[in-house]
Amino acid sequence: METIDFFTSHTSVRDFQKKSLSAEMKQQLVKVAQSGSSSNFVQAYSIIEIKDPKRLAEIEKIAGAPHYITQTGVFYLFVADLYKHHQLLQQANLPSDGLSNMEALLVAVVDTTIVAQNMAAFAETQGLGICYIGGIRNDLFRIAELTELPPYTLPLFGLTIGYPATKNEPKVRLPQSAVLSVDHYQPLTEDLVARYNETTADYYAHRRSNQQKTDWQTKMTGFFQEPRRPDVEKFLKRQGFLTQ
Numbered sequence: 001m002e003t004i005d006f007f008t009s010h011t012s013v014r015d016f017q018k019k020s021l022s023a024e025m026k027q028q029l030v031k032v033a034q035s036g037s038s039s040n041f042v043q044a045y046s047i048i049e050i051k052d053p054k055r056l057a058e059i060e061k062i063a064g065a066p067h068y069i070t071q072t073g074v075f076y077l078f079v080a081d082l083y084k085h086h087q088l089l090q091q092a093n094l095p096s097d098g099l100s101n102m103e104a105l106l107v108a109v110v111d112t113t114i115v116a117q118n119m120a121a122f123a124e125t126q127g128l129g130i131c132y133i134g135g136i137r138n139d140l141f142r143i144a145e146l147t148e149l150p151p152y153t154l155p156l157f158g159l160t161i162g163y164p165a166t167k168n169e170p171k172v173r174l175p176q177s178a179v180l181s182v183d184h185y186q187p188l189t190e191d192l193v194a195r196y197n198e199t200t201a202d203y204y205a206h207r208r209s210n211q212q213k214t215d216w217q218t219k220m221t222g223f224f225q226e227p228r229r230p231d232v233e234k235f236l237k238r239q240g241f242l243t244q
Helices: 003-008 023-034 052-063 083-091 102-125 134-146 191-208 216-226 230-238
Strands: 046-050 072-083 129-133 153-162
Touching: 003 102, 023 046, 023 102, 046 102, 052 072, 052 134, 072 102, 083 191, 102 129, 129 134, 134 153, 134 230, 191 216
Parallel strands: none
Antiparallel strands: 046 072, 072 153, 129 153
């Protein structure tokens, strides 16, 4: 398979074989993740492998992700982590004010996302399937309690990795004209949205599993119609972020 065909055939997997990943494979996944780019070499992330069945079951319930957290090869929690840097500042007898602002948080979020995507891409080259689990943010306070997170940390998402049992067809992405512009921002046009709605409606109606009568615009307007997860801001402030 050509490299471009490999990457453009990505699809999230939610149905895995009951087969654990080897210790060697997990070590390679983390090694590749760590090789991702990091702003100023800050490395503001932590990766937590969740092994305990009770913790896995509770996280799966919080995330609303039946079976593909408890029945997979491995489940990782990706945490934007500036607590390490708080420790460095403490050891140098310096204040931690520089960790509390939006820029520091964004650096940690970007670092964490890059290492996760490095891991995901490598996993797929090894014949594994992946699914990001943003549903862990349904209850950040409980996730933090379950994993004993200190201040200056934010659980961003989970990543479940395993051997696929079944896979859906890849979703057809937005046309490049909707995401790529030159020199200035290009808003969506009604014609582009209408054509993309037809494409996505056909996908949802005919994919192998979980067929639906819907389209991209219907999905997005439903998703953003009301504010989601209002407790996220409260959690961030409790963790020491957004206090400036």
